[in-house]
Amino acid sequence: MSQAQPRSCDPTPARGDRTADRERSADRERAADREHTSEREQAGEREQAGERDRTADRERSAGTAPAAGRARTAAEVTAGRPPELLRLPGGLWLRRRSSTHAVALNRAVRANLDHLRPWMEWAAEAPTRAQTAELTRAGSAAWEAGTDFMYLVGLDAEPGGVIGAFGLHGRIGPGALEIGYWVATGHVGRGIATTAAGALTEAALALPGITRVEIRCDRANAASAAVPRKLGYRLDRVTATAVRAPGETGRQLVWVKERPGAAPDAAVRNGHDSDGR
Numbered sequence: 001m002s003q004a005q006p007r008s009c010d011p012t013p014a015r016g017d018r019t020a021d022r023e024r025s026a027d028r029e030r031a032a033d034r035e036h037t038s039e040r041e042q043a044g045e046r047e048q049a050g051e052r053d054r055t056a057d058r059e060r061s062a063g064t065a066p067a068a069g070r071a072r073t074a075a076e077v078t079a080g081r082p083p084e085l086l087r088l089p090g091g092l093w094l095r096r097r098s099s100t101h102a103v104a105l106n107r108a109v110r111a112n113l114d115h116l117r118p119w120m121e122w123a124a125e126a127p128t129r130a131q132t133a134e135l136t137r138a139g140s141a142a143w144e145a146g147t148d149f150m151y152l153v154g155l156d157a158e159p160g161g162v163i164g165a166f167g168l169h170g171r172i173g174p175g176a177l178e179i180g181y182w183v184a185t186g187h188v189g190r191g192i193a194t195t196a197a198g199a200l201t202e203a204a205l206a207l208p209g210i211t212r213v214e215i216r217c218d219r220a221n222a223a224s225a226a227v228p229r230k231l232g233y234r235l236d237r238v239t240a241t242a243v244r245a246p247g248e249t250g251r252q253l254v255w256v257k258e259r260p261g262a263a264p265d266a267a268v269r270n271g272h273d274s275d276g277r
Contacts, residue, residue, distance in 0.1 A: 082149050193224075218247065
């Protein structure tokens with residue numbers, strides 16, 4: 001009579017089991033390596049974005065306009081140029097700033113200092129005509145160099161008048177422009193900032209090499225924050241920045257809009273103003 005063979009109680013896994021264990025272990029190691037690589041890449045992206053934010057903040061603290069000579073040293077952000085004149089609904093226009101506008105611009109800034117001072121560091125003191133003329137010349141040079149594009153806003157009903165200033169600033173890294181703006185106190189609440197910023201958003205995203213536009217403002221500046229929100233920008237982040245004007249909190253909202261179909265810049269990760277002295 002045959003006897004049943006005893007079952008093996010040897011705890012050593014079979015050769016196939018050992019191979020599977022080694023493969024699973026290798027898979028875990030590869031996954032851990034990928035995770036660590038991703039973390040390093042994300043840390044590098046955050047550092048790059050932080051450096052861009054710090055650079056933009058330093059330039060913004062100087063008044064946002066290109067300083068004299070900047071156009072000769074800053075890199076061209078686009079090979080194209082936006083339209084020099086944008087006609088908008090309601091008799092509104094955006095026109096490239098030129099030396100012929102210096103007197104009207106200086107008058108507008110001086111008349112709106114109390115309105116601008118809470119949010120614009122450069123509005124702490126009234127600019128002289130000579131200072132405004134110099135910044136206007138620097139802005140013209142920056143336009144030609146493709147680093148910044150400075151505009152004035154006005155109305156057909158007020159010939160020769162200036163009711164605000166806007167700009168497309170190439171200070172936030174490659175492939176991107178930042179919109180800065182202010183509107184005279186007598187014209188706020190009429191949708192002028194939204195209309196003009198919307199037109200500049202379209203103009204910026206139509207430029208070769210530009211895939212992203214940003215609007216930045218202090219968290220306490222609710223009127224300015226309403227503009228990108230109405231235009232469909234997304235709030236990308238809130239960053240800490242130096243307090244440079246009386247109304248600022250040091251918490252900056254960064255609103256972003258990308259060209260349709262463009263992949264978001266993973267390295268993008270701080271209010272805003274537009275020089276008008």
